Amino acid sequence: MTGDARTELLISCLADRLAGCRHVAVGAASPIPAAAALLARMSSEGRLRVSILGSERHNVFTDGSKELFDCAAQGRIDAFFLGGGQIDGQANLNLVGVGGYPRSPVRWPGSFGSAYLYHLVPRVILFRLEHSPRVLVERVDFISAAGTSPAHHHRPGGPEGLITGKAAFRFDRALGRFTLTHRHPGVALADIVAATGFAFELAAELATTPVPSAATLAMIRGPVAADLVQIYPRFATEILTRPSAPRPDGLT
Amino acid sequence: MVEHLPKVADSCAALAARIEDGARLALAPDYSGCAMAVIRALIQRDARDLHLVGVPQLGLQADLLIGAGCVASVEAAAVSLGEQGAAPCFTRAVQSGAIMLKDSTCPVIHAGLQAAEKGVPFLPLRGILGSDLVRHRPDWRVIDNPFAEHDPILLVPAIRADVALFHAARGDAAGNVWIGVRRELMLMAHAATSSLVTVERLAEQDLLADDQIAAGVIPDLYIDALALAPKGAWPVGLRGAYPADQAALAAYAAAAAKPAGFARYLTDWLALPDWPA
Numbered sequence: 001m002t003g004d005a006r007t008e009l010l011i012s013c014l015a016d017r018l019a020g021c022r023h024v025a026v027g028a029a030s031p032i033p034a035a036a037a038l039l040a041r042m043s044s045e046g047r048l049r050v051s052i053l054g055s056e057r058h059n060v061f062t063d064g065s066k067e068l069f070d071c072a073a074q075g076r077i078d079a080f081f082l083g084g085g086q087i088d089g090q091a092n093l094n095l096v097g098v099g100g101y102p103r104s105p106v107r108w109p110g111s112f113g114s115a116y117l118y119h120l121v122p123r124v125i126l127f128r129l130e131h132s133p134r135v136l137v138e139r140v141d142f143i144s145a146a147g148t149s150p151a152h153h154h155r156p157g158g159p160e161g162l163i164t165g166k167a168a169f170r171f172d173r174a175l176g177r178f179t180l181t182h183r184h185p186g187v188a189l190a191d192i193v194a195a196t197g198f199a200f201e202l203a204a205e206l207a208t209t210p211v212p213s214a215a216t217l218a219m220i221r222g223p224v225a226a227d228l229v230q231i232y233p234r235f236a237t238e239i240l241t242r243p244s245a246p247r248p249d250g251l252t
Numbered sequence: 253m254v255e256h257l258p259k260v261a262d263s264c265a266a267l268a269a270r271i272e273d274g275a276r277l278a279l280a281p282d283y284s285g286c287a288m289a290v291i292r293a294l295i296q297r298d299a300r301d302l303h304l305v306g307v308p309q310l311g312l313q314a315d316l317l318i319g320a321g322c323v324a325s326v327e328a329a330a331v332s333l334g335e336q337g338a339a340p341c342f343t344r345a346v347q348s349g350a351i352m353l354k355d356s357t358c359p360v361i362h363a364g365l366q367a368a369e370k371g372v373p374f375l376p377l378r379g380i381l382g383s384d385l386v387r388h389r390p391d392w393r394v395i396d397n398p399f400a401e402h403d404p405i406l407l408v409p410a411i412r413a414d415v416a417l418f419h420a421a422r423g424d425a426a427g428n429v430w431i432g433v434r435r436e437l438m439l440m441a442h443a444a445t446s447s448l449v450t451v452e453r454l455a456e457q458d459l460l461a462d463d464q465i466a467a468g469v470i471p472d473l474y475i476d477a478l479a480l481a482p483k484g485a486w487p488v489g490l491r492g493a494y495p496a497d498q499a500a501l502a503a504y505a506a507a508a509a510k511p512a513g514f515a516r517y518l519t520d521w522l523a524l525p526d527w528p529a
Contacts, residue, residue, distance in 0.1 A: 028283075028334065029334060029335065053283075054283060056491070061433070062433045062435070063435050064433075064434065064435030064436035064437070064438065064439055065281070065284070065307075065308060065358070065362070066358075066359070066362035066366075066436065066439065069358060069359040069362060073359075073378050073379075095330075096355060096384075097346075101384070101388065102346065102349075102353045102388070103346065103347055103348070103349050104346065104347070105347065107338075107343050107346050107347060108338070109309075109330040109331055109332035109338065109339070110309070110328060110329055110330030110331060110332075110355055110356075111329060111330065111355065111356075111357045111383070111385060112309065112329050112330045112357065112358055113308075113329065113358035113359060114357065115357040115379060115380045115383040115385055116357055116358065116359045116360075116377070116378070116379040116380055117379070118379070119378065119379035119380070119381075120378060120379050142384050143382065143383055143384040144357075144383060144385065145383055146381070146382030146383055148382075149381065149382055152402045152403070152404075153382075153404060154378060154403060154405075155379075157379075
């Protein structure tokens with residue numbers, strides 16, 4: 001599977017997770033989730049509202065950068081994507097660094113809004129392209145955002161699942177464990193086990209992530225890519241200009 | 253001229269001179285309004301021991317100030333150069349312990365500013381419990397919601413900066429500043445003791461006189477001084493005016509990756525005779 005084909009698979013796979021949502025928000029520096037949200041909006045025939053930070057077109061907020069968080073606390077946002085430098089088996093996220101704190105030998109930008117949105121957005125979809133033991137760890141070095149909370153904590157939100165470059169997991173919030181549900185085409189189960197630093201459950205029937213249909217590919221390469229140019233010019237252009245890839249009928 | 257424009261300073265250096273060493277300085281993220289020309293003037297005047305507050309995160313402004321040795325502490329939800337990757341001077345300063353770090357998360361910064369805006373000592377906030385941020389922030393508290401049973405909730409202290417510094421598209425002679433939908437700048441100005449602003453242009457008319465734009469105007473009540481600085485956010489962008497100069501940002505990220513490269517970049521940047529308008 002080429003890099004572009006995998007990108008398209010992930011866009012399609014993430015978009016499927018937004019079924020039934022009314023409002024999805026996408027954070028900064030998240031081109032694949034942004035593409036997925038736009039794809040889902042097109043498939044929803046306008047029923048899904050998409051708010052993309054950094055976009056002027058897909059962002060109706062008029063009360064500054066706090067409005068997203070206020071919306072989330074009120075339940076006005078149904079889905080959000082989060083990632084992290086480390087994600088552990090209890091779905092804890094680390095966006096801060098590795099190897100001690102505060103003088104972390106490996107230091108990342110910081111937690112952004114993760115500690116908040118993870119608790120308040122009902123459907124948080126974890127996404128990380130790199131699927132390796134250094135990312136998917138048994139225990140994160142720093143908890144930016146906790147995967148689970150005691151039952152009496154106010155927590156309408158939390159992780160729904162994790163999608164990587166190799167596979168898809170569902171998260172059970174009561175058990176605090178991931179279950180492997182899908183492997184991407186061409187990825188062996190043994191490869192996933194070897195690349196995952198935490199223990200996980202295996203679904204009764206391990207499915208293969210469905211490849212996007214020709215119609216979906218046409219939407220990704222056409223209107224979705226065109227829409228993304230303002231926010232992620234390089235990413236959008238790479239999808240738009242694919243001279244080596246076979247194109248579905250009707251696209252030039 | 254000066255009698256008619258009491259709040260308009262002569263230069264960015266005049267604004268920088270109003271920011272004292274040791275000040276708590278609130279700054280906007282790269283997507284909002286960055287008064288980059290004043291950042292340069294701060295470095296030129298060799299400012300020291302600044303305590304930066306990112307509203308809610310920081311980018312190039314913070315990296316330059318940190319690299320130039322102007323910063324004692326940073327309170328922010330994140331510091332990065334966005335698409336250009338990590339903020340190299342910030343990363344080095346964290347790793348060497350050269351700056352004190354107050355790691356936060358976006359809504360805590362907003363709530364802290366809102367508390368300051370209301371003149372109350374703290375605000376409660378949902379979520380966040382269970383994060384290691386809470387362990388490392390002794391100035392945050394978890395209490396039981398006094399209006400319910402068994403409902404722990406986080407309290408965060410007011411963030412009152414000495415100075416809010418930002419850049420906007422338009423100002424007028426009285427010191428009114430139009431910021432449109434970039435209302436985190438309004439929040440910063442409300443919450444800070446004083447606000448210093450650079451603007452792309454000075455409007456002839458009173459910005460508050462037009463109801464169509466008045467809701468997007470920070471009244472002069474909050475603004476201490478402003479200075480004209482065309483292209484004043486460069487190389488980051490300003491909504492509705494110009495996009496970020498990605499080539500210039502990439503050049504910075506590449507140079508600053510090593511301390512010697514940053515030092516050369518800084519020397520060249522400070523030596524620029526004119527602001528690249």
